[in-house]
Amino acid sequence: MSALSLLPARRPVPGVFVALTLTLAIGWLVVLLDGGQLFNQSTTVSLLHVAAGLGLVAVGQTLVILGGSLDLSVAYVISLSTLVAAETMNGSDGALLPAVGLALAVSAGIGLLNGLLVTKLRVNAFIATLGVGLLLKGYLDNGYDGPAGTTSPTLVQSLGYQRIGPVPVSFLLLVAVTAAAWFALSKTRFGHHLVAVGGDPEVARLSGVRNDRILVTAHVLCSMCAGLAGIYLASRLGSGAPRVGTEGLYDLESIAAVVIGGTALAGGRGGVIGTVGGVLLLASIDAIFNQLEVDAFFKQVIRGAIIIAAVAVYARRAMRKAAA
């Protein structure tokens, strides 16, 4: 039983990359027939920008989901982080580092709160993070009617718009964060313990894992990733935006990306590489539809269908594996 449940955890690259390749190939062909070009400079750049924002959130989300938890508050953390960063900077470069530090610290604090609610007070993660999200929503709705603060010009030029060839700096940031998360998950004790807690909390506890500490850490890291995404969005928008997280549906989309990437929603199985695949898949679909000038609402319908279909395929495979 334990050997069975350990096996999929070691499988490094899930099928999402096959789906990604197929999607890009078909998309390229369809766009070509339509008289457009999928892989020109501007579409690639915007695809990677979309992927960077969602990716940062989704990598953090992967950590908590692996641990058998969930974070529905990320959308509000993102919005809050854009505001903290932009208001602290207030248009000057001098406050850049303190602002980034403060935004990350605030995010980490929210993650700590989430983690403590889930572990110490044993509140169901869905409800705990939803409740914390509502607390933040009230603060944001009450305090802000529209954009506030100004992002420092250096940050806008670097993280927001700088790129190396067609690859934006923000996407490199995502690559770096993903690499760090991958390393933490596969090479460190924290990572192994996190997967163990997500797989079976009781077994993990009896094997000497300090479940609470591991889960709190995962929640703090998840919120910090959302905070980082907020800083990135502030650098794109040039100011703090109190609704950017919720309007982008970052909470639900990040969970969708994680699950499309092959991580089990119940925890204990999956990884960040798959998540990035899921993010790229969602971003590619977006880019293809933009090229085809598909109606934005139709895009959403297709997106919903694809999310369900992708997860159904995984479930089917898991069932077959269980039968074999």
Next chain:
Amino acid sequence: MQTVQRRTLPLRLPRVRPGGLLPILAILAVLVVLVGIRQPDFLSPPSLMSFLGRSAPIILLAAGQYFVIVSGEFDLSVGSLVTAQVVVAARLIDGDPARTWPVVLLLLAFGAFVGLVNGLITTRLRVPSFITTLGMFLILVGAVYLWSDGAPKGGLSEEFRRFGRRAFEDVPLLGRVPYALLVLLALAVVAVLLMRSDFGRTLVAVGDNPRTAELSGVRVWRTRTIAFILSGLAAAFAAILLGGYSGVSFQAGAGLEFGAITAVVLGGVALGGGRGSVVGAMLGALTLELLFALMNFYGVSGALRSTVQGAIILLAVAVSATRSSSR
């Protein structure tokens, strides 16, 4: 097989049924007292009746969500389903009273169909319900915008709207009885009877331990699918009342799924299934609505509504979680 099922289920039920109701009744009582101190008029029969009528849609949604949650799943699609229903109703009726009843029937069928699809995808394709209903949420929102080109069209007939906004006036003792309240009471009775029937027991057993239920001969997939259909139907009824009361907009159902889940949890129902009662879930919704009314009376800014809502949920759930773990 059959004997095992009969013997274990009645044994478990007495443990499940109480427990949940007392805390929510206590919170409700405290809120009623607080409202009474601040705004005694509110407790007069006519205004209380209007309040209950206004709260009917969210209470119905909470009951629908209860069926799904107690069976161990989630339904995140109900908010978007309500929006879709209201917009579809407006466009199909287009102000023509003759179309009222056909459209009402169509909405109920539509709600049941969406529930059926949610249920079949979740149970037959083994997609976690969180993802199924999230996908359905995206699909419904996208589809309804697409179908109406970005702005709601048509209008509801007065016959349709009366369910949500009219009342029997000049009733002795009570003052007025909104139609919505009667609809709510009728459906609440149906829900309670349903939970007392074999189906209800099976539903709780499936949520408590699907494997045990399966081994005792319950067709888990069918039971859960029916739960999703009931949730879809509840959303349809809620949409009919809500459309009548507050009119047509794309925001008609926004956020209602989380409101309903909050209410259910507040009512002592455990996420993950198997614990709690449908009456608790409906009282949870009533408590939430009363809380919002109270905040109104105390002049709390509407924007802070969600903060208070969040704090209350965390507090209620944390208290019940620490109590159950110390027991």
